[in-house]
Amino acid sequence: MHDPRNHHDPSRTVGHKLKIAGLVLLGAAVPTVIVLAVLRNVLLPVTLNPAVQVFSLSMLSILFEAMPFVLLGALVSGIIEMFVSRQTLLRIIPRSAVGQLLVGAVAGVALPVCECGVIVVLRRLLRKGMPLKMALAYLLAAPIVNPVVIVSTFAAFRGKPEHLAMPLSRLGLGVAAAVAIAALVTAILRKRSAESLLADETSHAHHHAHHDHDAPPTVWRKLSAATDHAVLEFMEVARYLVAGAAVAALAQTLIPRDALVGFGRHPVFGVLGMMALALILNLCSEADAFVAASFATTFSFAAKLAFLVLGPMLDMKLIIMYGMVFRRRLIVVLVPTILVVVFLAVLAWSYLVIG
Amino acid sequence: MAHNETSRRLTWLVLGILWGAYLVVMYRTGALQRCYQTSPYFYFTGAAGVLLVLLSAKAALAILRRPASACTCEACHGAHEAPAVVHWSWWADAKAHLVLGLVLMPLMVGVLVPSRGLNALAALRRGGASDPQDILDTFRAERRKFVEMEGQYKKLTLLEVLDHVYAHGDTPVSTLGFVTAVDRTRGDLFQVTRFKMTCCAADAVPISLHVRWADASRLQRDTWVRVHGTARRETLDGRRTVVITAEGPVQEIAAPASPYM
Numbered sequence: 001m002h003d004p005r006n007h008h009d010p011s012r013t014v015g016h017k018l019k020i021a022g023l024v025l026l027g028a029a030v031p032t033v034i035v036l037a038v039l040r041n042v043l044l045p046v047t048l049n050p051a052v053q054v055f056s057l058s059m060l061s062i063l064f065e066a067m068p069f070v071l072l073g074a075l076v077s078g079i080i081e082m083f084v085s086r087q088t089l090l091r092i093i094p095r096s097a098v099g100q101l102l103v104g105a106v107a108g109v110a111l112p113v114c115e116c117g118v119i120v121v122l123r124r125l126l127r128k129g130m131p132l133k134m135a136l137a138y139l140l141a142a143p144i145v146n147p148v149v150i151v152s153t154f155a156a157f158r159g160k161p162e163h164l165a166m167p168l169s170r171l172g173l174g175v176a177a178a179v180a181i182a183a184l185v186t187a188i189l190r191k192r193s194a195e196s197l198l199a200d201e202t203s204h205a206h207h208h209a210h211h212d213h214d215a216p217p218t219v220w221r222k223l224s225a226a227t228d229h230a231v232l233e234f235m236e237v238a239r240y241l242v243a244g245a246a247v248a249a250l251a252q253t254l255i256p257r258d259a260l261v262g263f264g265r266h267p268v269f270g271v272l273g274m275m276a277l278a279l280i281l282n283l284c285s286e287a288d289a290f291v292a293a294s295f296a297t298t299f300s301f302a303a304k305l306a307f308l309v310l311g312p313m314l315d316m317k318l319i320i321m322y323g324m325v326f327r328r329r330l331i332v333v334l335v336p337t338i339l340v341v342v343f344l345a346v347l348a349w350s351y352l353v354i355g
Numbered sequence: 356m357a358h359n360e361t362s363r364r365l366t367w368l369v370l371g372i373l374w375g376a377y378l379v380v381m382y383r384t385g386a387l388q389r390c391y392q393t394s395p396y397f398y399f400t401g402a403a404g405v406l407l408v409l410l411s412a413k414a415a416l417a418i419l420r421r422p423a424s425a426c427t428c429e430a431c432h433g434a435h436e437a438p439a440v441v442h443w444s445w446w447a448d449a450k451a452h453l454v455l456g457l458v459l460m461p462l463m464v465g466v467l468v469p470s471r472g473l474n475a476l477a478a479l480r481r482g483g484a485s486d487p488q489d490i491l492d493t494f495r496a497e498r499r500k501f502v503e504m505e506g507q508y509k510k511l512t513l514l515e516v517l518d519h520v521y522a523h524g525d526t527p528v529s530t531l532g533f534v535t536a537v538d539r540t541r542g543d544l545f546q547v548t549r550f551k552m553t554c555c556a557a558d559a560v561p562i563s564l565h566v567r568w569a570d571a572s573r574l575q576r577d578t579w580v581r582v583h584g585t586a587r588r589e590t591l592d593g594r595r596t597v598v599i600t601a602e603g604p605v606q607e608i609a610a611p612a613s614p615y616m
Contacts, residue, residue: 017419040467047468050476050577056468057477061390061556063461067378068396068403156553228417231410235367238374239454242461252557258482283558290553294560 051253059249062317065284066116066241071234073117077124078230082222089128097133101179104134108142114285115143115312116321120237123325132194136182140338143285143312144174153308156289162301167289169349170308177309177345184337189330197330199323240324244317248282251316255280270303271346275339278311285312302350310342363451364418370458371411377462378404388613389470390556472614473550475535475576478561520586520597528599531581531608534574535563544591544598545571547582552615559615565591568601581606 046052094100113121122139126132143149153167160166189197260273260280274292283291288311292304299307314335322331381387382401391397520526532547547566550559566582574580584601591598 036466040469043467044469048471050474052468053471053474054477054480056464057390057470057473057556060461060465060470064378064381064387064390064400065396065555065557068399071403071406224413224417227410228414231371231407231414232364232367234407235371235374235411235458238370238458242457246460248557252480253476254480256480256482281557284554287554287558291558291560294551 055249055253058252059245062245062248062282063241065287066114066245066317069114069117069284070120070237070241071230073113073120074230074234074237075227076113076117077120077233078226078228079223080121080124080128081229082226084128086128089125089130093130093134097183100131100134101137101182104137104182105141105175105178106145107138108145109147113142114146114149115318116241116284118142119318119321119325120233126198126325132197133182133186136185136334137178140181140313141175141178144170144178144309146285149285149289149312152286153289156293160293162304166292166301166305166308169305169353170289173305173345173349174309174312177341178313180345181313181334181337181341184341185330185334188333188337192329197327199325199327237321237324240321241317244282244320247320248280248315248317251280251282267300267302268347270300271306271343274299274303274307275310275343278307279315281311282315282317283311288312300350302346305350306342306346309346310338313342314338361418365415366455368411368415368418370455372408372415373462374458375404375407375409375411377465378407381465385612386465386470389472391552391554396554471577472610473556473559473561475533475548477559478535478548478550478563481559481561520588525585525587527584528586529581529583530564530599531579531611532564533577533579533610533614535561535576537571537574537576542572543567543569545574547580547599549616550614556615562616565589565596565598566601566605567598568605570604574605579608579610581608 040047047056094103108118118139122135125138126135130138150167150171153170154163157163157166257277260276278288281288281291289308292307295304319331319335322334326334378387378400381390382397382404387397387400391400530547532549534545535548536546538544545566545568546563548561548563550556551562552559564586566584568582582599582601582605583603584599586597586599589596589598
């Protein structure tokens with residue numbers, strides 16, 4: 001006899017769905033493996049081409065390097081979602097604009113996440129109501145003030161003439177430039193509302209108030225919900241990350257570095273060349289100091305500093321990832337402001353401070 | 356709407372499982388070593404793969420047990436609500452498929468493109484250090500790490516070789532790397548290169564040395580070779596450099612499992 005209660009038994013429903021999913025996967029797996037194996041052999045003349053090899057290796061490396069940190073960022077974002085209420089966050093945010101800028105710029109010390117992971121955390125903080133200028137200062141400075149990056153910069157320049165000056169300049173100038181850029185961008189866009197500058201999925205802060213009330217009561221259940229959010233958020237970021245990595249890999253495959261580094265020690269063009277290199281290389285801020293150090297005597301101090309300050313704030317991959325958080329009208333102001341401020345700040349710093 | 360939202364999220368979670376499994380397979384088979392030096396990052400990526408599989412599977416099970424309609428959380432609803440404006444459905448569908456294709460693309464690249472490690476084209480694009488003084492400057496700061504690596508590459512003692520050549524003149528050496536440039540005009544000169552990696556292939560910098568060998572013009576780019584010879588200071592095209600003069604034939608060898616320094 002038909003028992004309608006069976007339809008509502010969750011365990012049976014889940015078991016049934018899992019069985020079907022398992023059968024479908026098994027059925028699909030065999031032909032997929034065969035097709036892929038045939039394709040792999042057929043495509044060998046194309047896939048062994050040196051340019052295809054460089055492209056695939058560069059793209060996968062950039063992805064694999066970023067993924068653990070994006071996952072970490074997504075987990076932190078999930079935990080903020082479940083454990084930090086909008087009210088708590090707004091309580092700890094300074095009232096004054098200067099306070100917001102400064103606290104935003106040094107907040108990254110507490111969280112060793114590089115530039116890809118920071119974007120995920122930033123989106124969550126903006127949703128929770130963090131003011132835009134503070135968020136921008138945090139976004140731009142966090143990958144530089146991150147303790148792992150500070151240590152790796154010292155390690156990269158160990159034993160070189162600039163072993164102290166370079167890491168300290170990177171830190172000082174990075175924070176100063178981040179504060180200046182955040183202040184300038186928000187001043188330029190002061191007539192726009194925050195909602196009109198943030199991507200749809202970022203500016204949903206007003207929906208969140210109820211979330212804090214509806215959150216499951218126990219720590220364990222909150223953690224469980226946090227990881228569910230984190231993994232979905234990770235997959236949402238993945239599309240931007242893949243697109244960014246593909247563009248970055250294309251640039252690495254097609255653009256010869258010598259064209260950019262040809263200006264060598266020229267006081268202005270050397271700096272511009274290294275800034276262009278930072279945009280194209282798309283390196284993680286935890287590894288870029290070693291590449292800068294490898295240029296040894298080829299470039300001036302200012303040029304290497306420009307590479308180290310600009311890279312964590314802007315590159316081709318990051319421009320695409322910024323599209324996940326900000327609207328185009330903010331990005332078209334942010335990108336040139338970063339370029340101009342970093343360029344001028346590096347020249348001024350190396351002239352006034354380093355001499 | 357709720358049904359669509361549930362299937363959309365399940366699709367992404369299945370992709371999450373696939374991505375995680377892919378990372379684990381790359382880690383286990385050693386394919387990750389073409390992208391990475393064996394460093395903490397290498398283990399981070401493996402761990403991220405395991406975590407991604409577990410978390411995606413857990414989230415998928417949670418959705419199967421509790422359909423989206425029952426979830427009151429904003430992150431599950433508010434951000435993904437259907438837009439008020441009705442879009443052309445073919446475009447929405449096409450866009451969704453494009454995004455899925457984009458996320459699947461690296462997996463397909465990983466499966467279909469056999470990875471041989473960074474090659475001569477990458478060395479050409481990246482320029483890098485071929486001036487011995489630059490090489491010395493680059494490695495001086497990382498001496499300890501470099502010496503550690505000798506355990507893995509017993510024949511490759513570039514820093515010590517260059518130090519010795521600068522201090523004492525002619526030095527018997529042995530090295531291995533891949534052929535990047537063959538000087539067709541001279542016919543007896545080629546460059547042997549290894550990439551020095553900090554973290555991943557994107558930041559690897561090529562380090563090249565000149566080798567003199569009578570049959571250099573026979574060598575193909577990207578061939579891995581082992582060279583025995585004498586390193587000495589020379590002036591090439593007006594620049595002081597170090598050249599290894601091969602003694603005996605340059606042997607072609609298979610690429611090492613971990614091709615980077």
